[in-house]
Amino acid sequence: MKAFIVFALLTLFAPLAFSSSLKDQIKSCSEIKPVDGRLACYDQLANSLDQHAIKEFGQEQKRISEEAPEQIEAKIVAIKMAAHDKRLITLDNGQLWKQSDSRGVNWKIGDAVVLERALFGSFFMVPSDGGHKLRVKRIK
Structure with missing residues (x-):
C-alpha cells in the first residue's frame, strides 16, 4: 500500500521537474503531508538537479534578477x-x-x-x- 501511495504521489508531482524555478519545486515538495510522499518528492528533485543545471546554463543571472x-x-x-x-x-x-x-x-x-x-x-x-x-x- 505504501508503494502505491508513493507511486501515486510521484505521478502526481512529476510535473514539478518542469516548474519554472527550483524554489517553487522545493516549496511544492514541502507542502506534501505524507512523510513518504514528501521524501519521494525531494528524492525526485535531487535526481533532477543535473538536468536543471544544464537547462539553466548561461541564464543564471537572468533567473536571479527575475526572482529578486x-x-x-x-x-x-x-x-x-x-x-x-x-x-x-x-x-x-x-x-x-x-x-x-x-x-x-x-x-x-x-x-x-x-x-x-x-x-x-x-x-x-x-x-x-x-x-x-x-x-x-x-x-x-
Whole structure:
C-alpha cells in the first residue's frame, strides 16, 4: 500500500521537474503531508538537479534578477566613512553597502531607507521619506 501511495504521489508531482524555478519545486515538495510522499518528492528533485543545471546554463543571472524583488526597505544601524569620503552603511538586515558616487548626504542611524535596482546591476539607496538617491554597491 505504501508503494502505491508513493507511486501515486510521484505521478502526481512529476510535473514539478518542469516548474519554472527550483524554489517553487522545493516549496511544492514541502507542502506534501505524507512523510513518504514528501521524501519521494525531494528524492525526485535531487535526481533532477543535473538536468536543471544544464537547462539553466548561461541564464543564471537572468533567473536571479527575475526572482529578486525590485526594492527592499531597511533601517540604518551604522555609518562609517571609508577612503575617498565614501560611506559604509550597515542596515538592520545585516547587509553592508558602500557608497559608489561622491554625493553628500545627511543620513543618520535609525533612518529608514529603500534600496532600489538600477541599470546594469547597480543599486540606489534613498531615504524612505524621499530625498537624494545615493548609488551604492553591496559589500556583505
